[in-house]
Amino acid sequence: MSVLMEFSMFPTDQGESVSAQVSEVVRMVRESGLDYRLTPMGTVVETDNIAEAMALVERAAAVLDDLGCRRIYSAIKLDIRHGRGGRMTGKIESVEGRIGEVER
Amino acid sequence: MSVLMEFSMFPTDQGESVSAQVSEVVRMVRESGLDYRLTPMGTVVETDNIAEAMALVERAAAVLDDLGCRRIYSAIKLDIRHGRGGRMTGKIESVEGRIGEVER
Amino acid sequence: MSVLMEFSMFPTDQGESVSAQVSEVVRMVRESGLDYRLTPMGTVVETDNIAEAMALVERAAAVLDDLGCRRIYSAIKLDIRHGRGGRMTGKIESVEGRIGEVER
Amino acid sequence: MSVLMEFSMFPTDQGESVSAQVSEVVRMVRESGLDYRLTPMGTVVETDNIAEAMALVERAAAVLDDLGCRRIYSAIKLDIRHGRGGRMTGKIESVEGRIGEVER
Numbered sequence: 121m122s123v124l125m126e127f128s129m130f131p132t133d134q135g136e137s138v139s140a141q142v143s144e145v146v147r148m149v150r151e152s153g154l155d156y157r158l159t160p161m162g163t164v165v166e167t168d169n170i171a172e173a174m175a176l177v178e179r180a181a182a183v184l185d186d187l188g189c190r191r192i193y194s195a196i197k198l199d200i201r202h203g204r205g206g207r208m209t210g211k212i213e214s215v216e217g218r219i220g221e222v223e224r
Numbered sequence: 225m226s227v228l229m230e231f232s233m234f235p236t237d238q239g240e241s242v243s244a245q246v247s248e249v250v251r252m253v254r255e256s257g258l259d260y261r262l263t264p265m266g267t268v269v270e271t272d273n274i275a276e277a278m279a280l281v282e283r284a285a286a287v288l289d290d291l292g293c294r295r296i297y298s299a300i301k302l303d304i305r306h307g308r309g310g311r312m313t314g315k316i317e318s319v320e321g322r323i324g325e326v327e328r
Numbered sequence: 329m330s331v332l333m334e335f336s337m338f339p340t341d342q343g344e345s346v347s348a349q350v351s352e353v354v355r356m357v358r359e360s361g362l363d364y365r366l367t368p369m370g371t372v373v374e375t376d377n378i379a380e381a382m383a384l385v386e387r388a389a390a391v392l393d394d395l396g397c398r399r400i401y402s403a404i405k406l407d408i409r410h411g412r413g414g415r416m417t418g419k420i421e422s423v424e425g426r427i428g429e430v431e432r
Numbered sequence: 433m434s435v436l437m438e439f440s441m442f443p444t445d446q447g448e449s450v451s452a453q454v455s456e457v458v459r460m461v462r463e464s465g466l467d468y469r470l471t472p473m474g475t476v477v478e479t480d481n482i483a484e485a486m487a488l489v490e491r492a493a494a495v496l497d498d499l500g501c502r503r504i505y506s507a508i509k510l511d512i513r514h515g516r517g518g519r520m521t522g523k524i525e526s527v528e529g530r531i532g533e534v535e536r
Contacts, residue, residue: 126473136341143530161438174278194302230369237448265334382486
């Protein structure tokens with residue numbers, strides 16, 4: 121099983137700039153040991169089970185809660201597929217195999 | 225703590241109509257005992273902790289897996305806020321208090 | 329063609345409560361003449377073409393901009409399907425036809 | 433004004449693998465001339481106005497429609513902010529300025 125999850129999570133009560141808070145969430149993801157990529161609009165992780173992905177979302181909310189955030193918003197997408205992993209790079213390579221090089 | 229979660233989850237390998245599979249996910253949510261509402265684009269639930277919300281997403285994926293779905297997509301939104309619950313109806317009532325009656 | 333769109337849009341620079349700003353977006357949707365439903369986590373609209381749905385998102389951003397919001401976040405889902413409309417109620421009725429009455 | 437949009441769009445009536453269809457959407461984005469990045473879970477673009485972003489979503493749906501897809505799903509996120517652009521790289525650099533190098 122391969123679980124790709126893209127998620128954004130941020131406080132909405134901390135003013136226009138939230139990079140301080142978001143950075144602490146990213147630090148937690150980096151320290152989790154999961155395969156991840158930071159994008160301009162969220163973080164993508166790959167795991168082989170959904171429980172691990174859900175636990176990461178929970179920990180992200182705990183990070184923001186610990187920073188004193190009182191309202192938190194999150195948008196999450198999951199792409200769950202039977203079979204082997206390696207889709208963090210595999211999906212983009214599959215597109216490039218069809219149409220040539222893309223920005224990534 | 226009040227956790228409002230809206231989520232959609234469906235197979236993408238089962239053809240154009242997926243109401244049979246989605247119905248089984250909704251049945252699971254209904255039997256969970258959580259406060260929920262079905263909308264045309266997803267299911268909204270309210271809990272007082274994020275772990276319970278994440279566990280529901282996990283069980284939804286298990287329902288579809290048990291039905292033989294090999295690829296599953298999900299889009300999830302969370303609105304987490306300190307303070308008391310009752311936001312399943314409270315947020316809409318707050319809008320109506322400002323602009324009058326709306327369709328719901 | 330039936331286009332179902334669920335969208336949430338809110339400022340992130342206006343503090344913890346944003347019901348004043350969100351209410352003005354909902355007012356605009358109500359006055360648009362489109363078939364819509366307000367849910368605790370967003371607004372669902374049905375149109376017969378995607379251009380109309382995208383124009384609504386644009387107008388929603390303009391409403392918040394006019395209110396002085398300097399940072400706006402939005403999460404949008406589209407379910408586009410060939411064939412006739414009526415899916416605002418049709419999708420829920422299809423679920424109820426399979427598993428019996430649900431909360432809505 | 434800087435509009436960052438992350439979007440995924442894919443058919444749900446074309447079976448488990450949809451890379452052929454998704455590749456044509458990515459090709460259209462690449463040819464649009466907009467600044468974009470492909471991620472494992474979607475495409476991020478930056479524009480200076482929301483109309484251009486919405487037009488891209490419309491064209492993406494047209495690409496899939498032309499390929500004969502009869503049901504299309506899309507999940508879109510917008511981060512709209514007053515001020516100058518350059519956020520495609522700027523947001524990640526801001527995180528790295530706080531916590532050091534990250535995977536991207």
